[in-house]
Amino acid sequence: MAEEYRMAQKKQWPPPKSREVGLFTDLTLYAEALALAQADSAVTVFTLQRELGQRLQKMRLVPQQSERTVERLVREMRYFGWLQPKRQTGEKLSTAPHIMTPQGLEVLTLSHRDPRAFRRRLVVKMQETYAIPGWFVARLWQINPDGQGEVILPAPLPDWRPSSRSWNDNDWSNMLQRQTLAAARQSRQVSSSAFPITDQDWLGAVRHVWNRLSKLQPRGRRKVDSASYSPRTRLTLAMREAGVNLLFDRIPYGDQEPDFPGERPPIYLRTFMGWCPRLETLELIGYTDWHPRVAGRLLFPTSVFRSSAPTSQFEVLREVQNPCGDSLWLHQPKWTIIRDKFLGTLVSVHSDCSAQTGVLYVSLLDVRDEVCRQLRLSALCFDRFLAQAIKDLPASDFPWSIAVETDIREQESGGAGQLRQPVYLDGVPHTLIALARLPQDKSEKGASYDQQQPSFAPLTAGTHS
Amino acid sequence: MTNSNPLLRRSQPARIAENLYERFELRENPFPDSPTIVPDSSDPRRNGEIYCADLRAHEQNQFERLLIPRMEHENRLIALLMDYATRRGRGIGKTAFLNHQRRRIMADLGDELTDGAYVLLAAHLIPEGGGRTRKFWQFVRLVAQTMNESKCISWAIWRLRAVSGLIPDDVLAEVDPRDPAPTLGNDQWLRQRGIEVTFALNSTVAQRLIEAGVREEVARSLAQGGHAPEDWKRQFLDHQTDYRWRQEGHLLVFDDLVRLFQAADIRQTLLLVDEVEKIVVPQNRQERRTFVDELRRHFVDGPFQNVYARFYGLLLTIHPYVQELWAPHWQASGLDRVCALSGGMSEEYTIYFNPLNAADAAVPLVLAYLDHFRIIPDQRGQLAPFDQESVVEALRLSGGVPGPMLTLLRLVLEQAIREGWGAIRVDQVRTVYETAVPIEPLEEDVPGRLPPARVDLIED
Numbered sequence: 001m002a003e004e005y006r007m008a009q010k011k012q013w014p015p016p017k018s019r020e021v022g023l024f025t026d027l028t029l030y031a032e033a034l035a036l037a038q039a040d041s042a043v044t045v046f047t048l049q050r051e052l053g054q055r056l057q058k059m060r061l062v063p064q065q066s067e068r069t070v071e072r073l074v075r076e077m078r079y080f081g082w083l084q085p086k087r088q089t090g091e092k093l094s095t096a097p098h099i100m101t102p103q104g105l106e107v108l109t110l111s112h113r114d115p116r117a118f119r120r121r122l123v124v125k126m127q128e129t130y131a132i133p134g135w136f137v138a139r140l141w142q143i144n145p146d147g148q149g150e151v152i153l154p155a156p157l158p159d160w161r162p163s164s165r166s167w168n169d170n171d172w173s174n175m176l177q178r179q180t181l182a183a184a185r186q187s188r189q190v191s192s193s194a195f196p197i198t199d200q201d202w203l204g205a206v207r208h209v210w211n212r213l214s215k216l217q218p219r220g221r222r223k224v225d226s227a228s229y230s231p232r233t234r235l236t237l238a239m240r241e242a243g244v245n246l247l248f249d250r251i252p253y254g255d256q257e258p259d260f261p262g263e264r265p266p267i268y269l270r271t272f273m274g275w276c277p278r279l280e281t282l283e284l285i286g287y288t289d290w291h292p293r294v295a296g297r298l299l300f301p302t303s304v305f306r307s308s309a310p311t312s313q314f315e316v317l318r319e320v321q322n323p324c325g326d327s328l329w330l331h332q333p334k335w336t337i338i339r340d341k342f343l344g345t346l347v348s349v350h351s352d353c354s355a356q357t358g359v360l361y362v363s364l365l366d367v368r369d370e371v372c373r374q375l376r377l378s379a380l381c382f383d384r385f386l387a388q389a390i391k392d393l394p395a396s397d398f399p400w401s402i403a404v405e406t407d408i409r410e411q412e413s414g415g416a417g418q419l420r421q422p423v424y425l426d427g428v429p430h431t432l433i434a435l436a437r438l439p440q441d442k443s444e445k446g447a448s449y450d451q452q453q454p455s456f457a458p459l460t461a462g463t464h465s
Numbered sequence: 466m467t468n469s470n471p472l473l474r475r476s477q478p479a480r481i482a483e484n485l486y487e488r489f490e491l492r493e494n495p496f497p498d499s500p501t502i503v504p505d506s507s508d509p510r511r512n513g514e515i516y517c518a519d520l521r522a523h524e525q526n527q528f529e530r531l532l533i534p535r536m537e538h539e540n541r542l543i544a545l546l547m548d549y550a551t552r553r554g555r556g557i558g559k560t561a562f563l564n565h566q567r568r569r570i571m572a573d574l575g576d577e578l579t580d581g582a583y584v585l586l587a588a589h590l591i592p593e594g595g596g597r598t599r600k601f602w603q604f605v606r607l608v609a610q611t612m613n614e615s616k617c618i619s620w621a622i623w624r625l626r627a628v629s630g631l632i633p634d635d636v637l638a639e640v641d642p643r644d645p646a647p648t649l650g651n652d653q654w655l656r657q658r659g660i661e662v663t664f665a666l667n668s669t670v671a672q673r674l675i676e677a678g679v680r681e682e683v684a685r686s687l688a689q690g691g692h693a694p695e696d697w698k699r700q701f702l703d704h705q706t707d708y709r710w711r712q713e714g715h716l717l718v719f720d721d722l723v724r725l726f727q728a729a730d731i732r733q734t735l736l737l738v739d740e741v742e743k744i745v746v747p748q749n750r751q752e753r754r755t756f757v758d759e760l761r762r763h764f765v766d767g768p769f770q771n772v773y774a775r776f777y778g779l780l781l782t783i784h785p786y787v788q789e790l791w792a793p794h795w796q797a798s799g800l801d802r803v804c805a806l807s808g809g810m811s812e813e814y815t816i817y818f819n820p821l822n823a824a825d826a827a828v829p830l831v832l833a834y835l836d837h838f839r840i841i842p843d844q845r846g847q848l849a850p851f852d853q854e855s856v857v858e859a860l861r862l863s864g865g866v867p868g869p870m871l872t873l874l875r876l877v878l879e880q881a882i883r884e885g886w887g888a889i890r891v892d893q894v895r896t897v898y899e900t901a902v903p904i905e906p907l908e909e910d911v912p913g914r915l916p917p918a919r920v921d922l923i924e925d
Contacts, residue, residue: 148918162789175789190915293915304922313925331922341919374919 011323013259016131016266018079022072023274026057027122027281029065029073031111034082034104042086042097045070060418067094074098080125082107123282123328124319132275134320134328135259135266137284140301142252144193148300148376152194153243154183155236155289155296167227170214172207176235180206183239183295190293197246197253205242206235213238239296241269248272280421283330283378288369290420292356298369302378303330312337331376335388338375342385343398345371350435364404364423364433379421387425394438405432485882487840489850495838496875501868502560504567504589509837513564517833520826520867521562527816528566532778533578533585534733540778542764543804545815548784558867559782559818563589563737567615570735572643574620583732586617590738596747601759602707604744605714608736610702612722613694616646621729622670622691623649629669632660650692663689677728678770683721691725719769723776735778745787753791757798765803780816820865827860828853830867831874850881855891862898873898 029052036051037043043051049070054063065073071094077083078093082104086097100108111118127133140149156179184202187195197205213234218227248267250258260266267275276299279285287299305326309316314329321327349370353362368382377385390402406428422429468474486493497510506512518525531544548559567587570578575585588611592598598607612618623645627637632649636658640648648654652662660666671688675681683701690696705714726734748756763769764779771777783791788806795806805811821830828848836845848856856874863870877897881889 148920148922150915150918160789163793165793175792190913192914293913300918301922306923310925329922331920345919374916376918376920376922 012257012261013131013135013323015261017129019130019264019271020072020075021130021132021271021274022069022076023270024065024069024072025274025277025281026055026062027119027278028055029069030077030082030122031108031118033073033077034100034108034111037083037098037100038105038108042099043074043083044097045074045094048074057419076129077104079129119282120315120317123284123317126278126282127320131260132266132271133279133282133284134305134322136248136275136279137301137303137328138305138322139248139252139259140285140299141304143196143247147191147193149304150191150194150298150300150373151247152187152191152294153247153297153299154187154195154239156232156239157182157186157295160232162231164228164230167218167222167224167229170210170229172210176210176231177203177207179235180239186295191298194298197243201246201253202242205246206238209238209241209245210234243296244269244272280379283332283380284328286369286372286376286378288373290366291369291373292353292366298373300373300376302372302376302381303328305329331378332381333377335385338377338385339389341375342371342377343389343400345374346386346389346402347400347435349374350433360436361403361405361432361434364431365420367433368423379423383424386423390425399438401436401438403434403436404430405434406430486838486878489878489881490840490844491835492838492840494875494878495834496871496878498872498875502564504564510834513561513568515833515837516561516565517830518565519829520821521558524562524816524818525566528780529578531814531816532735532780533575534583534778535579536582539775540733541804541814542775542777543760543779543781543800543814545804545806545811546780546782546818547788547815548782548818557818557820560591560739561867562818563739563780563782566735567737571615571620574731575733579732584730585733585735586612586620586726586731587735587737588612588615588617590736592738592740592743594743598744599748599752599756601756601763602711602714604756605718606705606710608718609714609722610698612734613697613702616694617734618687618691618697618722618725619646619650619694621725621731622687624729624731625670625673626666626692629666629673631666631669636660646693652692673728674725677724679721679724679728680716683717687725715763715769719763719767719771719777723770723774726776727770727774733776733778735780737780737782739782741781741783742787745783745790748790750794754794754797757791757794757800761798761800761803765800821860821867823857823860823865826865826867827856827870830860830870831856834871850878850887850889852888852890855889855894858891859894859898862895 032052033043033048036048040047040051045067049065049067052065052070054061056062074083075093078085078098080103081101083098084101085091086099107118107121110121123133137149140151143149143151160179162175180203181199184195184197184199218224218229244267245265246253248265250260250263250265252259276285276287276297280287284303285299285301287297288294289297291298305322305324306314306329307326309329313331313333315332317328317330346367349367350362352370353366354360368379368386371377372379372382386402386404389398390404392398393400393402404423404425422431424430484492495510497508502513503511504513509515528546531541534540546559546563548557567589570585570587575583579585588608590607590611592604592607598604626632626649627640627645632655636655639658655662655666667688671685674684674687679687686697686701690700744756745753760779761767763771764777766772792806795801800806801810804814821827831848831851832846835848839845851874859873859877860867860870863873873894877889877894880886880897881893886893
């Protein structure tokens with residue numbers, strides 16, 4: 001089957017209509033901008049920037065969108081046919097007033113009535129304009145068809161904490177080489193086919209990017225003689241760029257045939273970093289930079305190109321097709337179908353996390369990422385299923401209590417940790433979870449969920465959120 | 466009837482407890498309850514007496530190659546012992562290894578190791594934490610104190626006494642050559658045999674040391690108290706102020722004591738420094754630079770007797786983070802040419818300490834502990850109440866790190882007693898592991914494989 005999948009990818013994708021993709025990742029901006037366009041009859045970049053409300057992006061408060069972001073937003077909505085210039089006078093995009101099109105009005109209504117359908121519409125529009133969403137999913141499957149599309153972009157191992165170096169001290173040392181190879185080795189150890197690059201290619205690519213970064217001037221007013229840099233940060237950047245260049249180039253790694261006509265790569269590191277959260281929100285892929293066992297970024301598809309699939313488990317987007325004419329099917333199983341697997345996986349993943357950390361309450365975000373990886377679910381599906389699982393308790397065939405908490409963990413309260421999507425239950429972000437087995441006759445059906453799991457004292461409140 | 470008055474009530478003598486482990490043919494629980502080696506402890510589970518040398522045979526060969534002087538080649542002045550498993554928690558066995566090497570050397574003063582060619586001594590240094598060993602003078606003080614406590618200095622004085630010509634052969638014949646402390650190290654014992662200690666023996670030794678170049682004050686204190694570690698500590702070391710250690714500590718260790726050892730015909734003293742991170746991590750940049758500069762000066766090219774005679778051999782126990790912190794300063798001070806800390810040549814100076822392979826190492830390691838506590842000697846060599854699978858699993862669960870495995874097995878045996886288990890199988894080890902709170906959280910260097918996806922998006 002994997003070989004068939006590989007063969008099916010030989011035809012080329014159509015060239016994208018535009019490569020000027022906005023790098024904002026908060027997709028609620030579209031609906032809010034359309035609502036403002038409807039209310040004000042016409043909007044400009046300036047008025048949108050002023051009127052778009054402050055928002056919580058993941059766990060970070062964004063008081064105002066930058067002018068550049070709003071400009072990209074307007075440009076994208078013009079591509080999608082949702083906004084159009086009020087006057088056909090060739091005014092600059094940044095100053096021209098824009099009005100909503102009938103298509104825009106329809107999408108706005110859809111966003112209020114059915115957010116899920118709105119997200120699907122966004123996928124279609126992005127596919128028409130950029131060709132990236134479908135191609136990205138197909139590329140993940142192409143890289144690792146035997147591992148259900150799981151891909152790792154390695155980063156330096158967590159215990160490597162070198163001290164800062166002066167700017168001119170940038171030679172490619174044995175230590176850097178060792179770290180680069182160790183990161184690749186570890187990626188292959190955790191998932192054998194998720195990083196299919198040879199050591200030689202990997203080393204060459206990382207070193208090439210390292211040397212390029214080393215030739216750059218320090219930012220701001222810092223002078224080369226007095227500036228310093230963090231070798232870890234630079235090597236992380238070099239690995240990420242090398243990984244994207246090798247795995248997401250127009251010609252698949254180890255192949256001859258390009259996916260797209262022309263010479264330009266379909267995606268650069270900068271756009272890759274923007275596309276990952278977008279595609280995750282659109283429920284096409286899942287990814288995490290925080291997996292406790294993986295140093296680097298772990299990506300996996302939550303959708304697949306197929307000719308047909310059972311509708312009890314998949315939702316089809318017929319408008320998004322690969323070059324062979326197969327449609328994109330999103331893994332959206334019904335609760336009744338996935339319930340047993342979901343609960344079993346939840347228990348086992350929580351137990352693993354708990355054994356690793358030695359405490360009962362563990363990061364809900366870590367549990368979410370691993371459950372989603374094992375079941376190829378989107379984060380939105382996870383939120384929905386966890387809420388449903390809690391709602392169904394107590395269940396005679398699931399003798400466990402589930403407790404979730406809203407405390408912000410230290411890891412998520414600052415830095416890059418703020419950019420992790422929390423788990424939303426009833427609109428409230430949650431970050432901690434504990435599962436405890438209730439005292440019950442093990443001979444009942446529920447015993448199958450907790451084979452080899454430790455027995456914890458029951459939580460006092462049973463379930464609460 | 467006991468007196469209940471808290472001023473007068475006496476502790477009751479401990480009752481002889483029933484040996485709960487008798488049904489497993491064991492005198493007591495053979496596995497240690499302490500996570501570290503305490504060399505001075507009388508408990509064989511804690512003092513490193515139980516040691517399975519075969520498991521670290523490769524490392525031991527490297528140790529001998531790098532640090533033991535031989536006729537045919539010169540040993541390294543400085544070498545490194547690199548721990549590659551710090552993220553798996555403590556207990557990889559470095560301290561036990563160093564302690565074992567010290568015991569081996571001190572057992573016959575390096576006779577067997579050097580094929581009778583040289584006389585060697587060894588001291589196992591454990592720096593104090595909390596930044597109390599981050600200055601070089603503090604390190605020097607630690608060297609002096611440890612060489613005294615581990616009887617290196619006493620051995621030198623005993624040897625000088627033995628060859629002084631003032632102790633008759635028949636008295637020398639009474640001395641146990643493997644442990645002269647109760648005889649040559651005991652002034653009272655010598656006096657009882659008619660030897661004038663204060664005005665004859667000590668004066669002769671002092672004179673010999675002064676002739677060898679030891680400063681007079683130090684020579685006299687060594688002659689009077691050096692034969693007994695407690696005496697010399699009380700009479701000399703405890704009187705040295707911090708100021709004096711800063712000003713003259715290096716002269717004591719790198720001149721006077723080296724001359725003492727040479728006068729006693731000792732070829733080399735190995736300084737086995739454990740937990741170097743306690744020195745390096747609290748240091749700031751300047752202190753790191755100064756420290757490695759001082760290392761170079763006192764071990765490689767400074768005006769000291771130690772440098773002229775290539776006397777001390779230094780083994781530093783490090784891990785990758787320490788390597789990273791020290792590397793720029795190490796290179797800047799030129800120590801890389803003496804002992805490469807990083808880069809391709811570092812392998813020529815480094816003993817690598819890796820986690821154990823569970824399948825090969827678990828059984829001999831567990832047998833070493835069980836055998837030591839068997840009630841009936843005939844039972845030695847048997848794993849009961851464990852089986853091979855259960856002990857291999859215990860080491861695997863502990864990430865190949867022996868310390869946590871021994872803790873785990875101790876808990877398993879305790880639970881076996883409580884629950885009345887007849888034999889211990891792999892499931893029981895897993896059960897205890899999952900509830901074993903005292904073991905540090907496992908954070909793997911080599912992480913386990915991720916579980917495969919539980920769905921198939923192509924086939925489902």
